[in-house]
Structure formats: C-alpha cells, structure tokens
Amino acid sequence: xxxxxxxxxxxxxxxxxxxxxxxxxxxxxxxxxxxxxxxxxxxxxxxxxxxxxxxxxxxxxxxxxxxxxxxxxxxxxxxxxxxxxxxxxxxxxxxxxxxxxxxxxxxxxx
Amino acid sequence: xxxxxxxxxxxxxxxxxxxxxxxxxxxxxxxxxxxxxxxxxxxxxxxxxxxxxxxxxxxxxxxxxxxxxxxxxxxxxxxxxxxxxxxxxxxxxxxxxxxxxxxxxxxxxxxxxx
Numbered sequence: 001x002x003x004x005x006x007x008x009x010x011x012x013x014x015x016x017x018x019x020x021x022x023x024x025x026x027x028x029x030x031x032x033x034x035x036x037x038x039x040x041x042x043x044x045x046x047x048x049x050x051x052x053x054x055x056x057x058x059x060x061x062x063x064x065x066x067x068x069x070x071x072x073x074x075x076x077x078x079x080x081x082x083x084x085x086x087x088x089x090x091x092x093x094x095x096x097x098x099x100x101x102x103x104x105x106x107x108x109x110x
Numbered sequence: 111x112x113x114x115x116x117x118x119x120x121x122x123x124x125x126x127x128x129x130x131x132x133x134x135x136x137x138x139x140x141x142x143x144x145x146x147x148x149x150x151x152x153x154x155x156x157x158x159x160x161x162x163x164x165x166x167x168x169x170x171x172x173x174x175x176x177x178x179x180x181x182x183x184x185x186x187x188x189x190x191x192x193x194x195x196x197x198x199x200x201x202x203x204x205x206x207x208x209x210x211x212x213x214x215x216x217x218x219x220x221x222x223x224x
Contacts, residue, residue: 004152032209043114043200043215044153051209087153096141096160096207097168102152 002027002092006101013078013108021073021086021104029093033071035064036087038103044087078108112137114216116201122222123191131186131219133201139214141207142184143168144176146197147218153200159184160207191223 005024013019025033032051036044048057050066057064061082063074073086089100114135123129135142143158145168155168159178173195175187184203188195199219204211 006152034209034213041218043202043217045215046212049209049212089153091209096158096166097155098143098153098213099155099169100145100153102150 002090002097002099004088004090004099004101006086006088006104008104009102010105011107013075013106015079015108015110016077018074018076018078020075021106023071023073023088023101024069025071025088025090025099026069027090027092027099031091031093033066034089034091034098035062035071035073036089038085038087047086075106078106080108080110082106083108112214114201114203114214116199116216116219118219119217120220122224124224125192126190128187128189129191129221130188131199131201131221133184133186133216134182135184135201135203135214136182137203137205137214138181139203139205140181141205141211141213142178142201142203143207143213144174144184144186145200145202146170146195147200148197156186156199158207191221193223195221196223197221 035047048064085103144156145153157176159165201216204213
C-alpha cells in the first residue's frame with residue numbers, strides 16, 4: 001500500500017537554528033516526490049519535485065534531498081517567515097493519484 | 111491571475127441536506143482533483159479528473175460525487191452529508207496530472223455537518 005509518513009509532527013526552532021524534516025514513503029514505483037508549504041488558512045503551495053534517488057533541489061533556505069526510502073527537507077538558518085506546515089506527497093507510477101503525509105508544523109521563534 | 115477558486119469558503123449544514131462545493135480554474139488545466147484535510151491524517155484524495163467527462167476515485171470517495179462537464183469546473187457533490195464529512199476541502203489542478211506538472215490548490219472550503 002502506498003503511504004507517506006512525516007516526522008516530526010511539530011518542530012520549534014530558534015531563528016538561525018538549522019534542522020531537517022523527514023518524509024518516509026512506500027510506493028509502488030515512484031513518479032515523483034513533492035514538497036509543499038501550507039500557511040494557516042491557505043491551500044498548499046508547491047516547493048519542489050524530486051524524481052530519483054540522489055537528486056537535490058534548493059530554494060533560498062530550503063534544500064530537498066531524496067533517497068530510495070525517504071526525503072529530507074533541510075532548513076538552513078531559518079527565519080520566522082519560514083514558519084508554516086510542510087507537506088510531503090508522492091505520486092505512484094501506476095496511477096494518477098497523490099498520497100500526502102500529515103505534515104510537519106514548523107515554528108521559528110525570533 | 112492564474113488561480114483555483116472554491117465556493118463557498120465556509121459552510122455549516124445539517125445531516126442529509128444535499129450540497130455542492132464549486133471549483134473553477136482559469137489555467138486551462140486538464141487535471142483536477144479534490145482532497146480533504148483532517149488533523150493527523152493529512153490530505154487525502156477524494157476524486158480526480160484527467161479531462162472532461164473523465165473522473166476516477168481517489169482514496170476516500172465514499173459519500174461524494176463529482177462531475178466534469180467543462181474543463182474549467184469540477185464541482186464536489188455531497189448528496190447526503192454526514193458529520194464524518196466535516197472537514198477542510200481543497201480543490202487542485204495541474205496541466206496534465208503528471209509528476210512534472212505543478213499542482214495548484216484553491217483556498218479551501220471548511221465544511222461543518224451537524
């Protein structure tokens with residue numbers, strides 16, 4: 001069964017304190033792994049797509065990496081405006097469905 | 111402005127009273143989808159549509175119906191809502207639904223069924 005598990009559920013960081021969010025997945029043939037950011041009261045906003053193990057993508061203070069079983073979202077020197085819920089999702093090769101994790105709620109204190 | 115719109119944004123209703131949540135996109139996208147978001151469960155896909163008149167079940171389709179008569183619209187229908195359908199609903203669209211296409215989400219509809 002295709003599934004996605006994210007950890008931790010919540011993370012509190014001080015401004016400038018780097019950390020990583022984890023996304024473990026089980027999928028029958030990975031088409032793509034996606035990271036989204038969701039602010040309170042809004043829909044998810046696309047960040048990255050990763051396609052194969054070893055791939056990395058960066059955007060400002062965020063860097064996403066992918067292995068055969070998990071993905072990490074590394075946050076370097078975070079700022080309070082990085083506070084949000086970060087969602088991970090996968091698309092399997094056999095279907096046009098998307099499977100999401102339950103998210104990591106990040107709170108960055110000034 | 112490229113966007114996905116949903117209406118209504120908030121809805122309180124009673125058990126058994128049929129309702130429709132509308133979704134519209136202005137990006138000429140072929141792929142559209144509905145999700146529900148519940149605490150601790152994340153986003154779960156209800157239905158998706160690859161194009162006009164082509165729809166398929168997601169992971170949690172029970173109690174929901176959809177139709178895709180026009181490319182831009184993808185309404186979600188609850189014919190007999192029950193309290194367990196109280197949730198935050200999101201509509202999304204992408205060009206063709208492939209992994210290389212960015213999925214754009216609407217602002218969400220918060221539904222309460224009493």
